[in-house]
Structures are given as C-alpha cells and as structure tokens.
Amino acid sequence: MTTIPRLAAGTLALLLAAAPLQAAELRIGLAAPPTSLDPHFHNNGVNNSQARHVFDALTHQDANQQITPGLAESWRLVDDTTWEFKLRQGVTFHDGTPFTADDVAFSLERAPRVPNSPSSFGTYTKQIRSWTIVDPHTIRLHTDGPSPLLAIDLSSVAIISRKHGEGATTADYQAVRAAIGTGPYRLVEHRPGDRMIYERNPNYWGGAEPWERVTFRIIALGPARVAAMLAGDVDMINEVPSTDMARLRRQANVRLWSGQTNRMTFLSVDVHNEVPIPGNASDNAGNPLPRNPMRDLRVRQALSLAIDRDIIVDRVNEGEAVRANQLVPEGFFGYNPAIQPESPDPERARRLLAEAGYPDGFRIVLHTSNDRIVNATRTVQAVAQMWGRIGIRAAVETMPHTVYSGRTARNELSHMLHSWGAGTGEAAGSFVGIVHTRGGAYGGSNRGRYSDPQVDAAIRQALVTVDEDRRRAILQQTMATVMESRAILPLVFWVSTWATTPDLVYVPQANQATLAMATRRAP
Missing domain, CATH: 3.40.190.10 (Periplasmic binding protein-like II)
Known part of the structure; x- marks a missing residue:
C-alpha cells in the first residue's frame, strides 16, 4: 500500500x-x-x-x-x-x-x-x-x-x-x-x-x-x-x-497513489437573468419570484457564509480534499495570498437575506451531474442542508453529465455544482473559461453568465502582458474582484487517488x- x-x-x-x-x-x-x-x-x-x-x-x-x-x-x-x-x-x-x-x-x-x-x-x-x-x-x-x-x-x-x-x-x-x-x-x-x-x-x-x-x-x-x-x-x-x-x-x-489536483468543485449561480429561469426558484408557497434573487450581492454573500467548507472536506470527502477560497490552488500563478478563507456565519447570512428583502428565504433547485464530479450528490445535499438553516430551501436534482452539460449550455439551470481544472497551470485559463463574459472563444464554461466589463478587460490585459510580475498582479487583483462578487463559490480542490x-x-x-x-x- x-x-x-x-x-x-x-x-x-x-x-x-x-x-x-x-x-x-x-x-x-x-x-x-x-x-x-x-x-x-x-x-x-x-x-x-x-x-x-x-x-x-x-x-x-x-x-x-x-x-x-x-x-x-x-x-x-x-x-x-x-x-x-x-x-x-x-x-x-x-x-x-x-x-x-x-x-x-x-x-x-x-x-x-x-x-x-x-x-x-x-x-x-x-x-x-x-x-x-x-x-x-x-x-x-x-x-x-x-x-x-x-x-x-x-x-x-x-x-x-x-x-x-x-x-x-x-x-x-x-x-x-x-x-x-x-x-x-x-x-x-x-x-x-x-x-x-x-x-x-x-x-x-x-x-x-x-x-x-x-x-x-x-x-x-x-x-x-x-x-x-x-x-x-x-x-x-x-x-x-x-x-x-x-x-x-x-x-x-x-496500492494507492494520491495527489492534490488543480480541479475545483464550485457553485455557480445565475446572475444574468432578470427573473429566475422557470422551475428554478419560487417563494415559500411555490409561486414564481418576480425578480432573480441571485442578482443581489447580499443574497450571494449569504449563500457563501452559510457553507461550512471544512465539513465538506472532512465529512463529505473523508478528508480527501482541500478547502478552496479562490479559483486556483495555492502555488499556482495568479493565486492571491491576501484572500482569506471565509468562515461560516449563518447569523450574518440571515441578516443579509433580510436586508435583501427575503427575511423568510425562498425555494430553489440545486442541480449537478451525478457521474462526473467527485462526491457531487453528497456535496449538494450537504450544501442544501446548510442553506436550509438560513431559510433557503434547496431541492436537489442530479442527472448524467451528458444531460447536465447540455442543459447548462442552453441556460436552463440557475443554481449549479460544477468542477473546473486549471488546465494551463495558472489563473488566466480559469478566468477565460469560467469568468469572462460568454462569447466567441471566451467564457465557454461560464454557466452562471457572470459578466463584468472591467474584469473582462483585465483578463484580456493579462493575456498580452509579457512581464511576469505585472501579469501576476493583474491576475491577483482580478481574483480578488471575482471572489468579492460571490457569483462563483469555490468549495474544495480535489485530492485524486488511483488504485493499482x-x-x-x-x-x-x-x-x-x-x-x-x-x-x-x-x-
């Protein structure tokens, strides 16, 4: 062994x-x-x-x-x-x-x-x-x-x-x-x-x-x-x-062979549509909501504060994961050491929901693939429980990845568990794939339709900046901006294990x- x-x-x-x-x-x-x-x-x-x-x-x-x-x-x-x-x-x-x-x-x-x-x-x-x-x-x-x-x-x-x-x-x-x-x-x-x-x-x-x-x-x-x-x-x-x-x-x-990977499990929410995608959100009586609550930063902050990432590491993943507080692991080019891990704070989360106009919360559907993301079903069930404690009642729906990827690409889902690997070994690739506004060669996996023109400009600037110190600074500042938006909620980086x-x-x-x-x- x-x-x-x-x-x-x-x-x-x-x-x-x-x-x-x-x-x-x-x-x-x-x-x-x-x-x-x-x-x-x-x-x-x-x-x-x-x-x-x-x-x-x-x-x-x-x-x-x-x-x-x-x-x-x-x-x-x-x-x-x-x-x-x-x-x-x-x-x-x-x-x-x-x-x-x-x-x-x-x-x-x-x-x-x-x-x-x-x-x-x-x-x-x-x-x-x-x-x-x-x-x-x-x-x-x-x-x-x-x-x-x-x-x-x-x-x-x-x-x-x-x-x-x-x-x-x-x-x-x-x-x-x-x-x-x-x-x-x-x-x-x-x-x-x-x-x-x-x-x-x-x-x-x-x-x-x-x-x-x-x-x-x-x-x-x-x-x-x-x-x-x-x-x-x-x-x-x-x-x-x-x-x-x-x-x-x-x-x-x-024999077991393990190593930390670049792949992150994260939550993505629809910040694009003015009203919720049909079937994805409702009030507590089941009536459609007149506006998309995910467009309110306070709601997204509340969702993040309700999540105990250490529980997802220790109980959901049996310790075979590393908690994530940004889009690339420590040591990757563009990782921002100034971003501190967020501690769970359900009381503050409830206050933020009340300030946003949802003192009693609301209902949503949380979707994921059930055959591609490690411990996906257990993760969304744990997150749903955590959100329930602040009044967000999340029904969990899972489906094969072949179905899931098509539905997310067609903008049919609002609240999603995804995974992403920093394939280029630095933050720029993650920004291009899941952060930049969708269109052309950019934002191909940006399922929540996050869009910020200033962030887009910074990503494009990083891609053409030859000086490494300057490029690192651009990426780190962009990371801070993206994390502050809470449109993407990192949960854990995978530790992958092979058995032979x-x-x-x-x-x-x-x-x-x-x-x-x-x-x-x-x-």
Whole structure:
C-alpha cells in the first residue's frame, strides 16, 4: 500500500524509468466515459486524457503541469506578435503519413470551429490570427498582440492529420476511422459508454510504450470500480471513492497513489437573468419570484457564509480534499495570498437575506451531474442542508453529465455544482473559461453568465502582458474582484487517488488525467 503526494520531476523520471515490460495488457477501470473522442469537440478532462493516448500537441505538460517539448522540439518569440515553432522531423501518423507544419495549420483552423461544441478549444487558440508555414517543419504563429502564454495554451490543442481530418465529423472520430494521430497508442475499438481499446504505436517518436494493449472500461459506480479492482478484473482504477480509502489501505493486494489536483468543485449561480429561469426558484408557497434573487450581492454573500467548507472536506470527502477560497490552488500563478478563507456565519447570512428583502428565504433547485464530479450528490445535499438553516430551501436534482452539460449550455439551470481544472497551470485559463463574459472563444464554461466589463478587460490585459510580475498582479487583483462578487463559490480542490495492483506504479497527474503513459511496473 502506497500513498504519494505530487512528485518532484526527478522522482517522476525514476518511477517512469522502471524496467521495460514484456508485451502485456493494462486494464483500467474509468469512472466516467468521454463525451467524445473527437479531440477538438469538447474541452473536458476525461476527453482530453483519452485524446493524449492517440494525439500529440505541439507542447506537452508533465505530471506537475510544467511545459515540455512535444511535436515542437523548440519555440521562440520572433517579435512581440510572432512565435516560431520548430517541429520534430521524422514523425509519422499511425498510418505512416509524415507529420508536417500543414497538419499544425489544419489543426489550429479546426480546433475552435467544431460544430456544436459544448466547450470550445477556441479558448486556447483565440489569440492566433494567422500563421505562416516557413518550411515543412517550421511554422510561425501570428497573434493579436503579445501572447506570452501561447506555448502553454497549445499544450491543450491536439494535432490531427489533415489527410484524415479534412471532411471528418465528430462521429467519424467516435467511430475510430478518423482517430489517427501521432501519439503513443492507436485507438482500435470504441464502444461508447462501455470501453476504449488501444494498441501500442511501435513507431512512436518518444519511444514505444511498454504496454502492448490498453483497455479502459467504464465503471461509473465507485463501489463497482473498487469491487472490480479487488476481484482482479482490472489492474487499476481512477477516482477511488473517499469512503473506501480506509478499507483499501488495509488491503495487501492494492496500492494507492494520491495527489492534490488543480480541479475545483464550485457553485455557480445565475446572475444574468432578470427573473429566475422557470422551475428554478419560487417563494415559500411555490409561486414564481418576480425578480432573480441571485442578482443581489447580499443574497450571494449569504449563500457563501452559510457553507461550512471544512465539513465538506472532512465529512463529505473523508478528508480527501482541500478547502478552496479562490479559483486556483495555492502555488499556482495568479493565486492571491491576501484572500482569506471565509468562515461560516449563518447569523450574518440571515441578516443579509433580510436586508435583501427575503427575511423568510425562498425555494430553489440545486442541480449537478451525478457521474462526473467527485462526491457531487453528497456535496449538494450537504450544501442544501446548510442553506436550509438560513431559510433557503434547496431541492436537489442530479442527472448524467451528458444531460447536465447540455442543459447548462442552453441556460436552463440557475443554481449549479460544477468542477473546473486549471488546465494551463495558472489563473488566466480559469478566468477565460469560467469568468469572462460568454462569447466567441471566451467564457465557454461560464454557466452562471457572470459578466463584468472591467474584469473582462483585465483578463484580456493579462493575456498580452509579457512581464511576469505585472501579469501576476493583474491576475491577483482580478481574483480578488471575482471572489468579492460571490457569483462563483469555490468549495474544495480535489485530492485524486488511483488504485493499482501491487506490481504497478502510477504517477499522479495534477490535472487528474488517467494515463497508460504514467503507469509502469514497479522497479
């Protein structure tokens, strides 16, 4: 039994340099299915983790989200608005087609324009206005103003083949036929909602992976994943339920690998609509409210003050979480150390509600996905109880993530539990995704429709500020402004745990990715 925190780079290298394997299959029990295997369709963690097996990006993130070379072996700033990327030579797609700068251009054109995307990858390409192919292995990207984070952003954009991607639809990737990348594995079978099967790419530019075959089985229920692990039906599972941690630590045939992640569970409320979305809020007699109470800062402050985040850490998550008081964990670029954790204060919360005109409270519906967010149902039930003590009577409704994401995107829900991971390793990515006013490449996951022109301007300024001290100051001030608005209520950052058989080592990923490439036999 082993539990490890996030690891230093040297330790990571030692673990992943374990003795080579003979041909073998790795069987992984996965908590949630990808919504799509089109690497440009839906920007979420599960999808992106699966895509990394088949597709590379120009830059890669290591386990601690530090940027390393990918399909680009080097990059440099030519001038304030031009980045030059030197591409690896000799790289081929799975069908043997040579990888060139033309494939990069095609991928950058497609990524932000996939039809009906619930969360667009345009958030990572938004500053690129054009490109110049210098030669087959050199491409220059021209940006709208300075773009100091471009190399980080591009670690999230999969490079696909023009040959196989031109004219291909999302359905073609789902059906495997278009899923041809340069990555360490080839997708050979996809049964939606059930499993994905990969085979090793023997010609991978980074060196052939030791696993000949990798099978991801979708086992949505936590107890069922644990049972499969203990029965030997799988070699590894992700998202070990916090309720099973103590039991598994006593098992001789299980090793646990844990690490704090960048993923936050948070509450988002509708601050956009003048009147509540039908069916989402009412007075205590069940009558529609004439105005949306969430537009009143005092109401949002009351909701936050009613929440005891330590209880959510200790009782809901069995201690396998870290309380959150802003949108990125401590240590991330843009974290504001001046923001103090908020202590629960139900008495003050009730006074604020009374000042806002709701001395007796009101009724709302609190929604969440029941198959994507760790302990989501338990969390919303706990929050509903806490809100009930100040007069906010919250009915809880849960649904599959595939349904939930569609309803939130269509602006049908007012009070929501979500999760978000700071995929770029700094606050700017979170601001772009869940804070900036929705529109174009910005605010794609801003489900509560929070909007502040001054905050938008600050986010855009940070994105073009090259001086790191200045950019940090902008992000920290923006963090303070956003937290003061209480339109987004952070609850906890996840501590993710993977379980493996005793002969395996897994390197926890700060972005929660479950990767065959991070799994090896124990030295």
